[in-house]
Amino acid sequence: MEKTLLKGKLLDGVKKYFKRNAGILIGLLIICIVISIKSPQFLTQKNIMNVLRQISSNMFLACAMTMILIAGGIDLSVGSTIAIIGVIAGTIIGKGVPIWAVILICLLIGAAIGAVNGTIISRTTLPPFIVTFSMMSILRGATYVYTGGTTVRIDNRSWINLGTGYAFGILPLPVIYLAVVFILVWLILNKTVLGRHIYAVGGNEKAARFSGVNVVNVRMFVYIFSGIMGALAGMVLCARSYSGNPLAGDGAEMDAIAACVLGGASMAGGYGYVGGTLIGALIIGLLNNGLNLMKIDSYWQIILKGVVILAAVYVDYLKNLKKGKAE
């Protein structure tokens, strides 16, 4: 009895998920079909794992960005966070600091960056766009100053393994982190008081205050979480590329925002789903991977990415327009 009830609920959830994301799921399917026809390597286990590994960094950022967008904010500083974390990690690993301490330091720095963003945004009325844009510039600049523009090499095997290694012989480690982050964010948004407060702050900040929601705390949480995710993405990226590169993560914030928007999140706040963001990140990842496999010039890839995002958002707009008229 209990089991069938649970099954029914699960089925309902899956149905709802397909219904809500029908548009981009179809888009995702089309992309998969086209690429697999053009390139036989695409559907190999190795390539699929590779794609998942590639989207993991974007997914860390996009999961956090989903919460920020729902709460009515934006975080442009995560791309620069990737760079500064990579450089710092590379430097202190070189100095012989133990791996666990490096991880802890990186996560703390990420949290601190998020806390600065969050404090300014929640204590003043400065727009999040401007605050995090400034933070983006400051961090990127600091990375160049610190390194003099050069790359920091990393040759610590166990650190590199954190980004390139496998669990059970087939699952890339970053995919495991991705699963953990995804489940965590899904739980926060769907199963906790905090989650509903995040929707409330983005839906109507004033009404949230009148409802006793601690708006400052909610904002602090989402920005600190975003900083930590920036640090996680930075660590994984520097491990995968054997180096802390001051150029790393350039434009990463835009890919994260694109994944959220593809997944149906509203730039105006109050609306968004991390389940949709996952599909959005997959589409962006597959585009990069597939276009590479199809040997399409990388400059053209950038154009195509823009076209696909615009098309997806336009389809969504049409869908909403229809819904609005029907009511």
Added chain:
Amino acid sequence: MAEQYLLEMKNIHKRFPGVYALKGVNLQLKAGEVHALLGENGAGKSTLIKILGGIYTKDEGEIFIEGTKTEIRSVKDARKAGISIIHQELVLVPYLTVMENIFLGREITRSGRLTDAKKMEERTAEILAELGLELNPTDLIADLNIAQQQMVEIAKAISFGARIVVMDEPTSSLSDREVESLFVSIRNLTKKGIGIVYISHRMSELEQIVDRVTVMRDGEYIGTRDTSTTTNDELIAMMVGRSLNNYYIRTFNECSRTVLEVKNLTNQKVHDVSFELKEGEILGFAGLVGAGRSEMVRAVFGIDKIDSGNVLLNGTDVAGKSTAEILKAGIGLVPEDRKAEGIFQDMEIRFNLTLKVLRRFIKGIKVDSHKEREIVDEYIQKLSVKAPDSETAISSLSGGNQQKVIIASWLAADPKVLILDEPTRGVDVGSKSEIYEIMNELVKMGVSIIMVSSELPEILNMSDRIMVMNGGRITKVLNHDEATQEIIMQYAVNM
């Protein structure tokens, strides 16, 4: 036909999927009259107006303008026919001037490209003078108050050559003085032979400004009356289909124990306010808009800063604490501006109703959706919220039902003190009466209520005691048996 009407809508029908919105409605507007359209929310007033404005098209019926049958199929048709609708939400561009707004999209130009500011200013000044408005064509919209902005809207309508002006609840957010100046410009319009269709929930305005009234109920035409020969009770009976003898429901009780004591509360807008609220009491706060009443309750509730003073809830000082803490201590506040401060428009009723009591059914990451459902159903039923189900977006409900959902969300939080700021603003007569009934039930159960209201009849009929405020101070305390409109106004206006 003995008399030619400026506008005549005859036997108008409109069906939406699942809803028969208008069932043969008539409206006859004479030139130079103010004609009120009365009816509870959902009676079909706005559908009728939207047909007149060309936003919807009618299924059946005829529209005559000055005796000529006219088809209105689009907003453009309506404008051509001289119809202009002034909506509740104003659509002016805040950082443009009065004249730029009036001529927006059809600027007077010189040699085809450059705007001719001088000519526009002259023309705007003419229009403003015609309407007797003391506004400057170069004033910035953002610097005007809402009443003045409405007048700019009216001026804009006139500049389009409108002869039929529809005003949708024009006074809902105006102070008494602003209402007065709005009425002056309405009279200027009617003198010029313009006909005005006037929608309002405020019965008291009818005799002041309205010549005739058409009443609608559930999409049906009920009748048209002259205001001079009809009483408000008669009109209310027509609107609700029954007479509301006990429109205000209140059984007064002896109040003794003090629940809330505010001592010398002071901040930027509030000066040295002190009062006591007793258990089971309704304490009414009267005053003009800007008297500091909303600011005072916001300070008590921890939304606005307090410079000095105490707020003692059952002896414990909560002054300066956060709203979350004050809420937990047992104070609730239903804010004045429902749309901006009260509801989460895009969210469903369930979300709106449970936001303050999430911890009753969410423990960590365990959501007890059965319990959630119970809470939602209980309060939807208790306050008889009319909605298809709890997953409906709150924005699709009528104003009265939205207000009931907000009040329900507070009742769920089980407050000892409930502050209601303009509890019946923009609410239809039926829901109003229901809200009064809820208030009466609450005080019987021992909840204490602070009610801020700009409607004097509401203050007089519902309050145990009345505090009159002016300039951020309490200027008079009255018992319910000694208060009259005149005394209250005297202390609301003079220092």
